[in-house]
Amino acid sequence: MSLLNRSPDASAASPETTHEIHFRRPSRSARAAEDIRSAHGGRRLAVGIAMAACVLVLAHLAHAIGLIGVYPPGAGPAWAWIALAVVAAGTLVATRGLTRVADWTYALVLVALVVPVWLDLASTAGLLHLGVTPTAAPAAAVLLMPVVALRETRTPVAAAALVALAITVAALLQVRSAGSWTVVGLAVAASALVPVVLAAVAVRGFRRLVGRELDLTLVQSTVATPRSAVGMRASEELAELDFDAESLLDDVGSGRLAIPLPADAAAHAGELAARLRVRLIEGRTDTWLRHAVTESAYLSRRVTVDDDQGLAGLLAPEQREGLLLALWLIAGQRRRKATEPPLEVRVRCHDALPALSPGSGDGRARIADGDPGRAGDDAGSGDGVAIDLDVSGVSARRIDATAWDALDNVGVHEIVPSPEGFRIGLECRIDPTVRGQASPSAVNPRGA
Structure with missing residues (x-):
């Protein structure tokens, strides 16, 4: 969306809701069309996904508590869950009250999640034949579900896929000793990835739906315009022409430019007059329909x-x-x-x-x-x-x-x-x- 005028709030817009078109939309309407994460129901969607993630994390925690009696003496997932709790608590404190998480904070959270995943895989290594599976590692991947609703979807899905891959490799390395328990290990790996993928699919569909409806709402303003109305693109061009013409006339009125005008100033004035004349002539047939198609991120492509x-x-x-x-x-x-x-x-x-x-x-x-x-x-x-x-x-x-x-x-x-x-x-x-x-x-x- 390099041709769109993007506001700071919309700088992290995902490709699901943006389209490259030959139109520079004003910042106010661009912000309304892109800011669908904290508005237009996006915040409620994030809260719902966060609640689902909490339920899944509690399920993994209950599974870990049930495996306490199976662990050999001196081993257990306690340190992995403590690390996961610290990362989750630190993330909540650092992002509380923020409408948009900074990139460096996001990257730091992803790196911090490596610690509980590594501790959990290390504590369960070689124990799959006893029915001991990772619990904190899939829970760490599930914590990425709310991130899917607040930011772009590719990175959280990729991070969850890496966690699932690590659990899968750990299970396959024990296939000789684990036997049929390998299937359980692979199921745990799937439980780390599938919820994040489902959340990403739901969020992308929501963003596509809201983006289309907002775009339609923005271009519907052309319906009530006069026959030869000027659209947002022409308004911006006319504003630039008006500013250049006023600057030229001000230079002439203040004496900074003498009469007759120098060759370069005369050429600039002729160019402004030609552009203004072309704009006015085209404006007579540049109707609401052309504006609606041009200013729409969806209609302009087709x-x-x-x-x-x-x-x-x-x-x-x-x-x-x-x-x-x-x-x-x-x-x-x-x-x-x-x-x-x-x-x-x-x-x-x-x-x-x-x-x-x-x-x-x-x-x-x-x-x-x-x-x-x-x-x-x-x-x-x-x-x-x-x-x-x-x-x-x-x-x-x-x-x-x-x-x-x-x-x-x-x-x-x-x-x-x-x-x-x-x-x-x-x-x-x-x-x-x-x-x-x-x-x-x-x-x-x-x-x-």
């Missing part, structure tokens, strides 16, 4: 917009919301196999016929070859906009039914399957007065 006339800006707010939700559900489909082609959606907006083609008698969509799809009420006659959604890489049957319900609010739609995917043809009725209020043809490039 959706392209072809709307040179800015016709998407003619849609009513409820039509915009339905189209945005439908695009979100279609573009959010995940590939079932790595060999499947990537999903792509191309949105093309163009003028419809003077009178919209009526649908079937009950106003439903025209459906080809039994593909699912529904349309809203018959648009009837009047001025309209036609929108084509060319979808490749997925079939219409795999699209969530909510997408078709969302398209009901946009207009009459027709689904046509194709070898690569399918096409959705939308005929949207609009208010004729809206087109006359802000027509792109009224833009005079020379006067911009």
Whole structure:
């Protein structure tokens, strides 16, 4: 996510919730989209995982207490559990009240966990034939479960895998003397890794879900914008142009630059004027739909917009919301196999016929070859906009039914399957007065 404007709170964002896109999101919205560990239910998830980890640690402790009578005289897991308790207590004291654990503290905790693991493996070495298995070592790995919910998931899983590997090696080295007890030793190794992996899977799914919903919430602000609204990217560019222009005018007004301007200052002024003119001309057709796709970390990877006339800006707010939700559900489909082609959606907006083609008698969509799809009420006659959604890489049957319900609010739609995917043809009725209020043809490039 090198192109995103990242705040200090989001510097440790995991790759599950971030995507590289050609858009520099303002720090406030970037922080809202990335800070899902201590907010948006992330803290409750961490507390739940911590409680599950405590239960598993207590189970391992009860197992260790039950093995006290089996240990040979002078041996036992006491020192390993004492070391584990010291590490756990020190970690709680060092991180109490912190919303984010520093990297050096995190690394120190991982290194400190080596001590109880080593003590436990040393105290149980050669005793597997008696039914003595490590207890503090798998408990040390289980303590990494809350870390999975607070930081990225790869490092805790890798650390737990190393602990499980050490227990596995210790069990396999005793296979001749242990016999069938080797299976028990391998089960203990699995008990060190499986809980951490399950916690990582749950956390990654949670982060993916919350990240998608937050991203959708952020781009939904474009639904209520005017027809030729300026998005966050253009706002930042215009702010930079405004600052450069004010600096140049201030130099002229204060006498630091003489009139006529020097060659370098004149060239800089011409460049600013050209950039501002291009920005203003493009802004007439840079509609809410283009902003929503560009500013979304998910839509920008799969959706392209072809709307040179800015016709998407003619849609009513409820039509915009339905189209945005439908695009979100279609573009959010995940590939079932790595060999499947990537999903792509191309949105093309163009003028419809003077009178919209009526649908079937009950106003439903025209459906080809039994593909699912529904349309809203018959648009009837009047001025309209036609929108084509060319979808490749997925079939219409795999699209969530909510997408078709969302398209009901946009207009009459027709689904046509194709070898690569399918096409959705939308005929949207609009208010004729809206087109006359802000027509792109009224833009005079020379006067911009």
